[in-house]
Amino acid sequence: MSPQIKALDAYEILDSRGNPTVRVALALSDGTRVAASVPSGASTGENEALELRDGDAKRYGGKGVRHAISNVIEVIAPALVGRDPTRQRDIDRLMIDLDGTQEKSKLGANAILGVSMAVARAGAKVTGKPLYQYLCAGSPSVMPVPMMNVINGGTHADNSLDFQEFMLMPIGAPTCAEAVRYGAETFHALQRLLKKRGLATSVGDEGGFAPKLRSNDEACQLIVEAIEAAGFVPGKHLSVALDPAASAFFVDGRYQLAKSGAGPKTAAEMLDLYTRWIDQYPIVSIEDGFDENDWAGFQAMTARLGSRLQIVGDDIYVTNTHFIRRGIDEQATNAVLIKLNQIGTVSETIEAIDMCRKAGWKYVISHRSGETEDTFIADFSVAMAGGQIKTGSLCRSERIAKYNRLIEIERELGNKAVFSNPFA
Incomplete structure (x- = not known):
């Protein structure tokens, strides 16, 4: 049996502006550990998926992401434990369904993306490929x-x-x-x-x-x-x-x-x-x-x-x-x-x-x-x-x-x- 998702954790880190953002840590059943950090935009489109912020003025001027982190730990993690990390599309669809909103406002796009990126990294580890090769439909060669x-x-x-x-x-x-x-x-x-x-x-x-x-x-x-x-x-x-x-x-x-x-x-x-x-x-x-x-x-x-x-x-x-x-x-x-x-x-x-x-x-x-x-x-x-x-x-x-x-x-x-x- 291929390694499965054993645990998901999340915590606040700082982005390049000194504002909090989400980092997701994922552990597999074979002991493999990966992490992913979520960026944040200033010039944002009005139809972007929602970056969930706490709104608590006493912490980071309201920009804290503890709510998004809680959603990773309490909502997303229980649904993903035991799943095959190479099933990226299925896992992403599951999170979209768990959220149930068009703009991902319930769980937060920052929570969902952090997990999605971590799952991709875990899938690459399981297959023994570098991330750029794992995500490529064919043979990677084009440098940007x-x-x-x-x-x-x-x-x-x-x-x-x-x-x-x-x-x-x-x-x-x-x-x-x-x-x-x-x-x-x-x-x-x-x-x-x-x-x-x-x-x-x-x-x-x-x-x-x-x-x-x-x-x-x-x-x-x-x-x-x-x-x-x-x-x-x-x-x-x-x-x-x-x-x-x-x-x-x-x-x-x-x-x-x-x-x-x-x-x-x-x-x-x-x-x-x-x-x-x-x-x-x-x-x-x-x-x-x-x-x-x-x-x-x-x-x-x-x-x-x-x-x-x-x-x-x-x-x-x-x-x-x-x-x-x-x-x-x-x-x-x-x-x-x-x-x-x-x-x-x-x-x-x-x-x-x-x-x-x-x-x-x-x-x-x-x-x-x-x-x-x-x-x-x-x-x-x-x-x-x-x-x-x-x-x-x-x-x-x-x-x-x-x-x-x-x-x-x-x-x-x-x-x-x-x-x-x-x-x-």
């Missing part, structure tokens, strides 16, 4: 090109930038390890440029610099200068990816670019801005360029620019097949951001990816702004073979842990590893 957040704005930084993330993509690197080098060298070149101009080099939630710039345009200009200063060619070795996170500045039917002083803009004016930018800068991907409910804005952008760049939906889809199906039917974007904790189980996340594959859409495995040292998404990105990962800047250990794990996986794969420009 990273989106590296080097300038932060929006809700992720207290500065003058409306847009949330300005990222590097080392599309011309020959390997994942070299992609990390390209990014790190450009990151440090950017730091030197900022210092030279007397700008702050403090960092935001995801490790990117958070300077007070004169405009959103200046962030793009600085990144291009940094790429050149590091000895690379913009558009050849490294390109730019953006996440405006437009829902955060959509107010009263207008896109309010108040932090930068650019004023309110209509959806048509935002599209004109994006069009000008991709003409001017080596931009290959734009995520959440419009509010999560502005389907017409996304459709217009895809119709005009979809043949020129990757248009990614995050808040509009929240890793949910219901919304992704609508996006496919309405041609709202041509790519989806994939976040495990938006939907709440490993199985449902894979179902969302399968839907993207069938539609011929790209997909990007993503971290959250409130992260932990858990490297699950590094393995997951290789297993899902999407060729892209978004996991933050080139500093802060909770981000670097994912890059280091990718380097490790690439070494394990040896000459089987494939790394290539996803936009070629």
Whole structure:
């Protein structure tokens, strides 16, 4: 008989913002022990699965997760003890049924996801495979090109930038390890440029610099200068990816670019801005360029620019097949951001990816702004073979842990590893 789930435990740990989150520990009948930690987002879609918080102002300002932990120990654990950890889909479905709500509000998506990730790790241990191989439908080989957040704005930084993330993509690197080098060298070149101009080099939630710039345009200009200063060619070795996170500045039917002083803009004016930018800068991907409910804005952008760049939906889809199906039917974007904790189980996340594959859409495995040292998404990105990962800047250990794990996986794969420009 294969090892079975013997015990589940859960407890509070801190995420990268110093807020509590859930860690689940799972023990098998053969003595194997694994654990998984759940990330937390700041810029969240309104249709995301619910992250259960206690609301007790006397503990962590109401952000405690003892209720979610209790649900793991008292509700989920009794139902899972004695089960085969390799039955991932069955176990995830059981937890969904135990919760019984559409948004996982009874048990909490943070409780359910922590268990789901731990079960996946246990299943990998039972089969004697690394996690990236265990979760892969075929033979793992595709290493992801990273989106590296080097300038932060929006809700992720207290500065003058409306847009949330300005990222590097080392599309011309020959390997994942070299992609990390390209990014790190450009990151440090950017730091030197900022210092030279007397700008702050403090960092935001995801490790990117958070300077007070004169405009959103200046962030793009600085990144291009940094790429050149590091000895690379913009558009050849490294390109730019953006996440405006437009829902955060959509107010009263207008896109309010108040932090930068650019004023309110209509959806048509935002599209004109994006069009000008991709003409001017080596931009290959734009995520959440419009509010999560502005389907017409996304459709217009895809119709005009979809043949020129990757248009990614995050808040509009929240890793949910219901919304992704609508996006496919309405041609709202041509790519989806994939976040495990938006939907709440490993199985449902894979179902969302399968839907993207069938539609011929790209997909990007993503971290959250409130992260932990858990490297699950590094393995997951290789297993899902999407060729892209978004996991933050080139500093802060909770981000670097994912890059280091990718380097490790690439070494394990040896000459089987494939790394290539996803936009070629």
